[in-house]
Amino acid sequence: MSTQPPLIDISGLSVGFRGRSGAMLPVLHEVDLAVCRGESVGIVGESGSGKSTLALAAMGYLRHGLARLGGEARFDGQDMFALAPPALSRIRGGKLGLIPQNSGQALTPTQRIGAQIAESLRLHCDHDPASHRDRARDLLAQVRLPDPDTILTRYPHELSGGQQQRVAIAMALAGEPEALLLDEPTTGLDVTTQAHILALLRGLARERDMAMVYVSHDLGVIAQVCDRVHVLYAGETVLAGPARSVLTAPTHPYAAALLAAIPRLGARALPRALGGRPPTPDMPRTGCAFAPRCALATDDCRAAPPPMIDTRDDQRARCLYPEKVGPLGHAESAPPAASPDGPPLLTTRALAVRYDSPGILARLRGAPRPPATVDGIDLTLRRGETLGLVGESGSGKSTILRAIAGLLPPAGGRIALEDGTDLATAAERRRPETLRRIQMIFQNPDESLNPRQSVGDILAQPLRLYFGLRGQPCRDRAAELLDTVRLGAHYLDRLPGQLSGGEKQRVAVARAFAAGPEAVLCDEITSALDVSVQAAVLELLGDLKARHGTGFIFVSHDLTVVRALSDRVAVLYQGRICEAGPTEAVFAPPHHPYTDVLLGAVLAPDPDHAPRLLAEDAAELAPPAQGCPFQRRCPVKCGTICETDTPPARETAEGHVIHCHIPLEDLRAREGEQAAS
Structure with missing residues (x-):
């Protein structure tokens, strides 16, 4: 670790919220974090462990309802919680940049991309305003956005999710920050773009001597970028040390379990999820928070909280038995069943989708139309089968799902269910039974969760609409659905704004399953989930497929997840199929x-x-x-x-x-x- 004073210095920080009883319930417990210039520190842990809360606290910001209970957060020696708003504004977005997990939180829907980047440059840089467009173009090129001049003229809704995320990264870099807080910044990016962005961030950190705090559930990303790693569990640091030793020989059983739950490209098998779930903030703590889920736990672990101690390879672990954490193994469940041979549940034939809409003058001039965004797509989905769609951002994967769901009008071709029901119609013109049979889970859960409704109300909507459930039976069924996605009934009264990104995604998954669908369209549904919850959701999909014959079209940038779950795979580039076939054949x-x-x-x-x-x-x-x-x-x-x-x-x-x-x-x-x- 560097001997220079830390640029970001968090010491003894505790953050909490007031529960229904009036007591303050902590979500961060006396956390310490120091990051020097030129250093990159990764923050990992399950959803709800406090990773994003810790990163946002570094810039003196806490989500609505949270309060600082103790400790401090300093940037370049300044107490971020004591600064006046003008002083904070000069630091945030300038010296201290933030790249949020949800690019929708960073982009204004009614402003063109060029105007938004220019605003960042105007607020945080001394560049000549006449150079802003050239600087914005260079930033978009840095994050591998194609045709930057065209992107500058577009609105956020005209870009794919991965393209929006790259714009958010470019905006954060516009202020030429001394430190970057990155909250799952590559979650929505395809593997090639992600690798290039990580190389860009590593290069910038070296060139600018820039500090980085990188929050991620993707341990492969952490391995590429970070010098050190802090592992959080239930709001406290349970392991800290050099990235190499933490990721290859961790001395805490929780970190070892996270690494074992990662799907691997070399084998087609579902990863086995870590059993149980983290404690809620209102649960009393009399011992190690991880003890109920730990295979090494003893009565001593349950009697008193363990201290943070030095272990091997410069690691510090909050564990009584770090020496018992053995070599890493990969926990796998049985591979998915063989692909069914029954009749197709859903088919597309020569499907084409266009986004361009030529104006009157272009039509009068007879100007040729550009190629269709998606063209010639032939897909078949059988009952009890998972069809994986893979490809880079902008390859048409989500466009295909939206056309099947009735959210985009096809420009040609056919979409049909097994009984001949025509799906080439808008969703609002479909019968309720057709809507029930096909459900979609979006990449960004905010697209399907009403921010003013409680989780219970969100889940009750399909239960009332399709099954007529009311009152307590409806609430009981909603609680069962939350249990299937590893949340629990205590989430029923929460609002989406009170949930982490991963928790919101699990609610969106539960909402889709509430309709009892025959086909589920999954658009990057595991991209925001930590590896343990991801494994649990993959197990859930496999169970529903086996028990109910549910068919899934599974879009993902994560090829390891696609291989673990899918029976067949189609590889798309620029809206065309390059390769398709059984999973084992495609990956060999x-x-x-x-x-x-x-x-x-x-x-x-x-x-x-x-x-x-x-x-x-x-x-x-x-x-x-x-x-x-x-x-x-x-x-x-x-x-x-x-x-x-x-x-x-x-x-x-x-x-x-x-x-x-x-x-x-x-x-x-x-x-x-x-x-x-």
Whole structure:
């Protein structure tokens, strides 16, 4: 650890809220955190452990209803909770930048992107206003947004979730901060963009001697960026130390359990969730908070809180038996059942979706329309099956789901249920029974949770609409649904604003399941969840699939999750299918060159793991007019045939098709050379 004075210095910080009894209930317990210039510290733990509360406290901010119970938070020697608002404003967004988990909290929906970045530059920089547009363009290029000039003219709703998140990162960097607070900043990003953004952040930290506090449930991200790691459990630090030793040989059983719950790219199996759930703030503490879930716990652990002690490899652990924490293993449950062979539950044929709407003058001039955003999509979903859709941000995954859900009008093709019900109609024109049969869970839970309704009211809505439940039976069923997503009945009276990002996502999952659907459209539903809760949700999806024959279309940037859960996978680029087939076939060589790029960028919770990225790589805004959709980025492009001709479908095994001009034997040879090197 550096000997220089810390830039961010949090000591003995306790934060809490007033419960119904009138007593103050702590959510942070005497937490210490020191971060020096040029240093990056990761904060990890399950949802609700206090990670975001700690990061926001570093800038003197607490969510509504929370209060500081003790301790202090200093930035560059200044007490952030004692500063007057003008002084705070000069620090926040300038010297101390924040990248929030939900980009919607950082972007104004009624302002164009260019205007929002220009505002950040005007407030926090001394640049000549005439240079703001060029500076904004450079910032967007830094975070790998395609065609920055076009992005500057768009509104937030015209961008994908991953693109919005990159805009939020660019805005935080606009103030040229001395320190960055990053609250799950890469949650909504695809694997290639995430790897590039992490490389950018590492480079900026070195160049600017910038401090970073990185909150994340993704331990692969923490391994790539952070020098040190603090593990929080139920509002207190249970383990702290160098990233390498914490992630490879942790000396606290909680950290070991988190690492064991991560799905791995090398095996198709559902990770086994950590049993039980963290204590609520109103629960009395007489011993170790983790004892009820710990396999090493003894009566001594339950009798008194353990102290923070020095262990091995420069780690400090809040545990009586750190030496008993053994080598890491990977906890797995049985792999998903084989893909069903029954009749299709849902099909799309030649599905096309357009976002462009040419004006009158363009139509009169006969100007050619740009290629469709999504085109030629043929998908089949059977009962009891999970179909995974993977690809970078902007590849059309969410667009396909929204078209199936009736939230976007198809420009062509057909969407239908097994009984012939036409789904190429808007949601508001569908019959209630059709709406019940197909439910969607959004990437951003704020899109489906009314901020003025309690969790109980949110869950009661589908129960009343589809099943006529009222009163206590309705509340009991809502409590059962919360138990399935590992929350509990005590959440029924909370508002969405009182929940963490992961807790809100679990409520959104419960709301979709409340309708008893036959098909569930899952749009990045695990991206905001910690690894333990993610494992529990994956187990839940597998159980519903087995017991009720529920079909899932599962969109995710996380290829390890897709491999663990899916029976079949389709790989999309620029709204076109590049590769599709049974999961095991898609994840085994040979791959489409684009699939190979995605797999090479997957992170692992190992500081020695280096993602494999294209040396010269730039994201694209729109597909080419003809030829292979991946032609402009392909590292093994054949020639002009890739620019002019639609790639042929090459079948490597039964049901596994790669759309590529490159012969299969050449793809196999190339991947063999990569493996050897």
